[in-house]
Amino acid sequence: MTELKNLFQPIKIGSLDLNNRIIFLAAANGYGSEDMVTQRMIDFYVERARGGAGLLTTGIIAPSSLGMPIPGMLGIYHDRFIPGLRQLTEAVHAQGGKIAAQIGLQYYRAREEGAPTEEVAPSAVSTRRGSSPRELTLEEIQDMVEDFSQGARRARDAGFDAVEFHCGIGYMINRFLSPCTNKRSDQYGGSFENRLRFLLDILHATSRKAGDDFPIICRISGEEFMEGGYGLEDYQKITPILERAGVCCLNTQAGWHECPRPLVHMSVPRGAFVYIAEGIKKVVNIPVVAAYRINDPILAEDILAQGRADLIGMARPLIADPELPNKAREGRIEDIRPCIACGHCLDTVMERTPMACTVNAQVGREGEWTVERAERPKRVFVIGGGPAGMEAAVVAARRGHDVTLFEKMGQLGGNLIPASVPSYKWEISNFTNYLKTQVGKSGVRLRLGAEIVGKPIVQEKPDVVILATGARSIIPDIPGARGKNVVTAHEVLSGEKNVGRRVIIVGGGMIGSETAEFLAEKGKEVTILEMLERVGADIGRTTRWVILQRLTNAGIRIETRANVVEITDKGVKVKREGGEEFFEGDTVVLAVGLEANKELAQQLEGKVASLYPVGDCAEARRIAQAIEEGFRIAREI
Ligand SMILES: Cc1cc2nc3c(=O)[nH]c(=O)nc-3n(C[C@H](O)[C@H](O)[C@H](O)COP(=O)(O)OP(=O)(O)OC[C@H]3O[C@@H](n4cnc5c(N)ncnc54)[C@H](O)[C@@H]3O)c2cc1C
Numbered sequence: 001m002t003e004l005k006n007l008f009q010p011i012k013i014g015s016l017d018l019n020n021r022i023i024f025l026a027a028a029n030g031y032g033s034e035d036m037v038t039q040r041m042i043d044f045y046v047e048r049a050r051g052g053a054g055l056l057t058t059g060i061i062a063p064s065s066l067g068m069p070i071p072g073m074l075g076i077y078h079d080r081f082i083p084g085l086r087q088l089t090e091a092v093h094a095q096g097g098k099i100a101a102q103i104g105l106q107y108y109r110a111r112e113e114g115a116p117t118e119e120v121a122p123s124a125v126s127t128r129r130g131s132s133p134r135e136l137t138l139e140e141i142q143d144m145v146e147d148f149s150q151g152a153r154r155a156r157d158a159g160f161d162a163v164e165f166h167c168g169i170g171y172m173i174n175r176f177l178s179p180c181t182n183k184r185s186d187q188y189g190g191s192f193e194n195r196l197r198f199l200l201d202i203l204h205a206t207s208r209k210a211g212d213d214f215p216i217i218c219r220i221s222g223e224e225f226m227e228g229g230y231g232l233e234d235y236q237k238i239t240p241i242l243e244r245a246g247v248c249c250l251n252t253q254a255g256w257h258e259c260p261r262p263l264v265h266m267s268v269p270r271g272a273f274v275y276i277a278e279g280i281k282k283v284v285n286i287p288v289v290a291a292y293r294i295n296d297p298i299l300a301e302d303i304l305a306q307g308r309a310d311l312i313g314m315a316r317p318l319i320a321d322p323e324l325p326n327k328a329r330e331g332r333i334e335d336i337r338p339c340i341a342c343g344h345c346l347d348t349v350m351e352r353t354p355m356a357c358t359v360n361a362q363v364g365r366e367g368e369w370t371v372e373r374a375e376r377p378k379r380v381f382v383i384g385g386g387p388a389g390m391e392a393a394v395v396a397a398r399r400g401h402d403v404t405l406f407e408k409m410g411q412l413g414g415n416l417i418p419a420s421v422p423s424y425k426w427e428i429s430n431f432t433n434y435l436k437t438q439v440g441k442s443g444v445r446l447r448l449g450a451e452i453v454g455k456p457i458v459q460e461k462p463d464v465v466i467l468a469t470g471a472r473s474i475i476p477d478i479p480g481a482r483g484k485n486v487v488t489a490h491e492v493l494s495g496e497k498n499v500g501r502r503v504i505i506v507g508g509g510m511i512g513s514e515t516a517e518f519l520a521e522k523g524k525e526v527t528i529l530e531m532l533e534r535v536g537a538d539i540g541r542t543t544r545w546v547i548l549q550r551l552t553n554a555g556i557r558i559e560t561r562a563n564v565v566e567i568t569d570k571g572v573k574v575k576r577e578g579g580e581e582f583f584e585g586d587t588v589v590l591a592v593g594l595e596a597n598k599e600l601a602q603q604l605e606g607k608v609a610s611l612y613p614v615g616d617c618a619e620a621r622r623i624a625q626a627i628e629e630g631f632r633i634a635r636e637i
Helices: 039-050 079-094 138-157 172-177 192-210 232-244 274-281 297-305 316-320 324-329 344-350 387-398 427-441 454-460 489-493 510-521 541-553 599-604 623-636
Strands: 011-013 016-018 022-024 055-057 099-103 108-110 117-121 162-166 216-223 249-254 288-290 311-314 379-383 402-407 445-448 464-467 471-473 486-488 502-506 525-529 557-559 563-568 571-576 579-584 587-590 594-596 611-613
Touching: 039 055, 039 079, 079 099, 079 138, 099 138, 138 162, 138 192, 162 192, 172 192, 192 216, 192 232, 216 232, 216 274, 232 249, 232 274, 249 274, 274 288, 297 311, 297 324, 311 316, 316 324, 344 541, 379 387, 379 454, 387 402, 387 427, 387 464, 387 623, 454 599, 464 599, 464 623, 471 489, 486 489, 489 510, 489 587, 502 510, 502 571, 510 525, 510 541, 510 587, 599 611
Parallel strands: 022 055, 022 311, 055 099, 099 162, 162 216, 216 249, 249 288, 288 311, 379 402, 379 464, 402 445, 464 611, 486 587, 502 525, 502 587, 525 557
Antiparallel strands: 011 016, 108 117, 471 594, 563 571, 571 579
């Protein structure tokens, strides 16, 4: 057992005592309502306090009603918010937890309710997203200083243990700090000192309003990765000034939302930005937090042991498994439900829906979706050992049911196995291993190499059958689609079929794009043919641009609005606006989607006591739905 001595050492942030070094980082979750705390939000944080993190941080809270671009965010711009926020802090404290309020402003404001939003910033510098903000007036800046400091005072009144000002990723404070967005010539711009003034004004006003002893944390992007922006050396000059101004802890992050560099995608190596914390730690005497792509307590321990940071920030790993700290402390590393860095949590919030997690169905439903012992244990057959089947089997077994899991292959995993083959998707295999381990520990009877057909199952008379037989590749109805030179993406990634030198991929969705890159890495000359206007249309917002960047870097040819009409042994015929075109290739890889395996459901329908199709065999989708449905049915039966 790895001893995590450093991770579970107490530490002080100003006057605040923490009993370990794990911070749950701010992550907007969309669980608020009308800028207020809800029971759903309280349940979410209570679960994470129970899980043992040393300090929780709320998602960004707006100190002004003019900075609320994401529905479901919290507000702290009036005293009327204090009672709701106090319910949250009291609930966290009741679990022995500590909680900081993260206060920050993005760069939008709506003049009045229902009016279109107007973007404002220190200077009228266009953003990379194409918007043109209006320059703030001096009066508005002073109002904002007042808003931030009043917000901090309200946070203290509501019982928060600390306040964290969001000074990073290109949000309002960061736009004042950085020369790439602050072009002012008054006292808030024009020099290093002047650009810092906005934040220093906020810090001084906060000390006056909330008291000198109320711990202040600043979250900073220690490298902005923006043209003309600040790098680590600049932040090494800024941070000692913040320390002198009373900041008790520096929480580091990397880049801006709009910088052209992947920061949290699964292709970013674990711990890639710890060097930022390390660099800041060299110039200050207050605790420094390392963050981004640290989802493993052993890596966290190493970072602390090497003295590279004082605390470890985790957002997604504690969304995936709120109990990560307790499990790590108890040495139960293999029981930690691993974050796969897929970005689904971010995507759901960006799509303005409540946050969800691919690997944890309970996220956002902590109070409702509890796992209770079944009143009457049942004989449950789960057919299919992909994520849906494994999750269903484990949860059903935890409830005391007598569970048998049948898998036709010699191993568990289903489509998680090909899904984790592209080089940067290896995190998915950690989740597969986690599920397999839980199946092994749960008392589920496992039958590998057992392809199930209808009749024998009916004769066995189980109380419940959960069908999780997944989906298979669609073979389109195109002449030549079953030719000798045609394979599926699934067959390529599973290593069942080889391809020639020149490969044409039909279908540029997630699977087609990933298969293209996988083959390009092997030296193949790859062309993607996509009938839609763009490739990767089924990939989430936070990830798609990274995949496109990778396809370009890999030299993959991409042809959109290309409707494949025929496949021959020489290549692929395509119909386009301008007429027909022929693409030569040695192998054609089909990646036009998956279709649900429905045969077994048809055989069993009406012949077994209860039948529940879950995951891709109900409808081909993603791991998130497989996990959610597997969990939901197992807790209901
Ligand atoms: C190449 C690829 C990449 C992907 N990448 C991602 C990704 O990055 N993110 C994401 O969210 N989703 C991804 N997906 C989709 C994701 O893998 C599926 O949505 C998910 O695996 C569905 O889970 P499931 O348990 O429903 O089915 P499956 O994972 O398909 O598992 C079904 C299992 O049932 C078994 N089985 C079938 N019939 C029988 C039978 N008669 N008897 C016994 N066993 C049977 C199969 O052998 C299989 O093990 C990808 C899919 C593919 C193919």
